[in-house]
Amino acid sequence: MKKIKLPMDAVHKRLYFLFGVVLILIVLSLVAPWLCPHDPNLTDLKLAKQPPSSEYPFGTDSYGRCVFSRVLMGAKVSIFASLALVMGTFIFGTAYGVVCGYYGGKVDRALMGVVDILLAFPDMILAIAVAGILGGGLINAMIALAVTGWTQYARLARGSVMAVKSEVYIQAARISGNSHSRIMWRHMLPNISGPLIVTATLQIGGMMMGIAGLSFLGIGVQIPQAEWGSMINEGRSLMQTAPWIILYPGVVMLLAVMIFNLLGDTVRDLLDPKQQTI
């Protein structure tokens, strides 16, 4: 068996570390239901607004629910919803862009016209509008964010495909009789995937913020589902008297987004050394 030697320079070490952290996060959110010390939705009014203690590590909220348990359950929603969103928009956007770039001409103009229209709207505003029309709920919030989220992959993929279209190996593939789809998916896509994967990884944090933002406004997850954004909204009015209700979800959200962003930066450093940050 061929021994695979994993590269071990600084950038790669960072990658493995962050990847490990992300994996731990994902596993944690999967086992969250079993890790919760208390039922995240069980209210007990007599225990409302208690500061952190040994029984309730993050304190209780205004209904007496355990903030720690809710933060754990919120992780599940935030992480998996954003991963699903990014995966969905990535696949759809990339496919769209590759087709546009490959065929060019009228097809390209028509399809990219749609993208241009969507790009004219500020992302969050359009997402709020769509979520508002569809009504609340996590699925509708994800649809709302997906509506604007795919366009950047399309643009990127299209541009890359156009740049690569005139390369020698593509012409060779064409001459040797490969079908269009084989050229697009088997030859072009692997070569343009670098920047696309970077964008996708960097987007995870953005999507997490998007879901939290919509939930904060009340058009994302519905009562009583635990989600960091909606927890921050519920804790807003008690910021001065019971700050732990807003503090813990906020800090955890910050850390999670930061980790994913760092991961994205590292992936970019790896795939495109010219754009490396320090």
Next chain:
Amino acid sequence: MKRKVLIMLLSLILMVAVLAGCGNSETGSSGKKHLVWGETQAVSSLDPAVDWQGWFTVRYAISETLFKLDMELVPEPWLAESYENVDANTWKITIKDKVTFSNGDPLTAEMVVNNLKRVGSTNKRAAAFGEAAYVVAGNVITITTASPFPTLINELCDPYTSIIDLDKTADLDKAPIGTGPYVVADFVEKTTIDLTANKNYWDGTPKIDTVQVKFVTDTDTMVMALQSGEVDVAMNLTSDSRETFESNNDFKIEEVSTSRAYFLYYNLQTVADQAVRQAISMAIDKEGMADFLFDGSITPAVGAFPNDLAYGGSHLKGATFNVEEAKKVLSAAGYIDTDGDGIIEKDGKPLSVSIVTYKRLKNEAIVTELQSELKAIGIGGEVTVHDNSDFFKAGEFDIGIYSIVTTAVGDPQAFLSGTLGTAGVTNFGHYYNAETDQLLIQLKAEFDSDKRAQLAIEVQQKALDEFAFDNIGFVNMAMYMDANITGLKPHPTDYYQMNAEMDMN
């Protein structure tokens, strides 16, 4: 060297610009008292005859009504001097003769009649005034109603019967001319309303010279505005802010219990099993919610009206909070958890209800707690929060929470007919009881107040026995203000806020 000078100059200009922007603008010349009033409900028109806009015209002390309700919700004279109930269809009302509008014109009986006719034709709730006949003799108006109207005087306390100088008012929406101590100087829709003291006020001299009503729709922003001094009075703050201000001596809180209820509708068409409704009502911890969720700012309720009223909760028997008994009621009715998932079923169908409300006051807090309480007795609850209450008319709910004032004019009839009468405007639960309809017809024509109270109690108890509705509690309205303000107290009707006595020292 030249570059350095240029950079310093630019930074200086930038600093000056920032500081200039940061500075507070002077709100009036020295010696004049100016009050900034923070309001969360934005107003686009002050025409009192339309919808519920009159509430604002009266709150901002721009207009007044013939009678006003005292703290016990009993009418007392205001613009009127006295009244006489001649017979079932005839009333004589005498107007005070020293009253003037803010422009100096005297208040005449003719102008009063014009206003009543106008609101009768403009506002559905005031239809009775449109159908009545009026005769004027000096300062006395004789009103002949189309059918017996026992609550005529109470209705004349409703802000929609505000008396406006209809002849001289140029803009009814933005600057109605009333008899109150304050006059509209400027109105920027949904932003600010500037008021100045009425020099010609017939009932004293207003102590504060100018008032600015500032609309701040977000409660948390309002809390900070009060703390920073941007507003002097803040309306509609929730009990969450209580702790922040209670211990701070720079502020004070004035509070009153009102008849604004967190009313619970059961959709009797979809939650048809009385046992289920009974169990749900027995699982609601009203005391717990009042003490812990609302920090004492609601009073738990039974029935539709505040406990102490002659037709209030102290005369009624409702469901008692008992989770174990609630579970027994459900199992006796055939609801058992056969698959161990925590939700009970009957005939193979899991018992699940939709709990619906809209964004108002602390409705969302109630449905969050309700969902957990229902789960505790094995009923699955799905919560939906809308932006407004339109879903009630469409019947898209099993349990609905509604914020409504139940004795707006100190009388039970309007609310009971509307909510428990078959064709009632607010009968969202589709309650139908033939005996109740008969009692409501009697109530509408009954002049004796003791008999009225009896009828109201009977109607409520019938509905409570069937567990047709519930009432979480009544809201204590609070005004949060700077400690140096006097003369401002909230009223159970929430009609009367600004007045000529309010002062800042």
